[in-house]
Amino acid sequence: MNENHILYNQLILHVFNELSPSESASFEHQLISDPFLQEERRIVSSLIRMLQVPISDGRNLRYHPSPQISFAALTRLEALMGV
Amino acid sequence: MSSQVMGVSDQELIQRYVSGHQAAMSVLMHRHKSRIFTTIYQLVRHQELAEDLFQDAFLKAMQTLQAGRYNEEGKFLPWILRIAHNLCIDHFRRNSKISLVRGNDDWDPMEHMTDTESHAEDKMMMKQSIHKVKQLVARLPEEQREVLIMRIYGDLSFKEIAEATGVSINTALGRMRYALSNLRKLIHQKGIVL
Numbered sequence: 001m002n003e004n005h006i007l008y009n010q011l012i013l014h015v016f017n018e019l020s021p022s023e024s025a026s027f028e029h030q031l032i033s034d035p036f037l038q039e040e041r042r043i044v045s046s047l048i049r050m051l052q053v054p055i056s057d058g059r060n061l062r063y064h065p066s067p068q069i070s071f072a073a074l075t076r077l078e079a080l081m082g083v
Numbered sequence: 084m085s086s087q088v089m090g091v092s093d094q095e096l097i098q099r100y101v102s103g104h105q106a107a108m109s110v111l112m113h114r115h116k117s118r119i120f121t122t123i124y125q126l127v128r129h130q131e132l133a134e135d136l137f138q139d140a141f142l143k144a145m146q147t148l149q150a151g152r153y154n155e156e157g158k159f160l161p162w163i164l165r166i167a168h169n170l171c172i173d174h175f176r177r178n179s180k181i182s183l184v185r186g187n188d189d190w191d192p193m194e195h196m197t198d199t200e201s202h203a204e205d206k207m208m209m210k211q212s213i214h215k216v217k218q219l220v221a222r223l224p225e226e227q228r229e230v231l232i233m234r235i236y237g238d239l240s241f242k243e244i245a246e247a248t249g250v251s252i253n254t255a256l257g258r259m260r261y262a263l264s265n266l267r268k269l270i271h272q273k274g275i276v277l
Contacts (some may be wrong), residue, residue, distance in 0.1 A: 073134040
C-alpha cells in the first residue's frame with residue numbers, strides 16, 4: 001500500500017473517530033501543516049454528514065430517524081423464538 | 084429489557100440462549116435491532132422485505148447456535164450482520180437480476196422530514212442535494228456500497244466490517260476509500276456542492 005493510501009485510510013478513520021488517541025494526535029499534527037489534507041477532511045466529513053441525514057441539524061430543520069422495524073415484526077419474531 | 088441483563092455481554096447472552104434460555108435471544112435482538120435492521124433496510128430499501136430478512140437472519144442464527152456451530156467468541160453483531168448480508172444476496176440471486184440496493188428513483192430519503200420555520204428555498208436545496216447524494220450510493224460497485232452502508236447505517240467499526248465481510252481491515256478501508264472517491268466523481272458530475 002502506498003503512502004497516500006495509508007494517509008487516506010487514516011483520514012477515514014479520523015472522520016469516523018476510530019483512531020486511537022495517539023494516532024489521532026499524530027494525524028492532527030499532520031493535518032495542521034497540510035491544507036490539501038484539511039480540505040479532503042472537510043469534503044469527506046460533509047459527504048458523510050449528508051449520507052447520515054441527522055435527526056436534527058440544530059437549525060430550523062427537523063428530521064425523523066431512519067425507518068425502523070415494526071413492533072409487529074418484532075412480536076412475530078419473539079413468538080418464533082418461543083419467548 | 085430487564086435491568087438485570089443490561090450489563091450482560093453478548094457472549095454471555097449467547098451462552099444463556101444455548102443453555103435453554105430463549106429470552107436471551109430476545110435481549111440480543113432488542114439490543115442490536117436498530118443497527119441490524121437499518122443495515123438490511125439500506126441494502127434492500129423495502130420495509131417488509133427488510134423485516135422478513137431480519138427475521139430470517141435471527142432464525143438462521145438461532146439454528147446455528149442450537150447446532151453448536153457458533154464460534155465467534157463474543158462478536159455477535161458482525162456475525163449476524165454477515166448472516167443478514169448473505170441472506171440479502173441470496174434473495175437478490177433468487178430474484179435474478181435485481182441489484183443489491185435498488186436504485187429506486189421514487190425513493191425519497193427525506194420523506195419523513197418536517198419543516199418547522201425553515202427557509203423554504205434552503206430547505207429545498209438541501210433536500211435535493213441529500214436526495215441526489217443518497218441515490219448515488221446505489222451506483223457504487225457492490226463491495227464499496229456494502230462497506231459504506233455497514234459503516235454509516237450499521238454503525239460497525241472497520242474492524243467489525245472486516246470480520247463481517249471476511250476481509251482485512253486495510254481492504255475494508257480501501258473499499259471505503261474507493262467508495263468515497265467514486266461518490267465524489269458522481270457528485271461532481273451532478274454539480275452538487277459538498
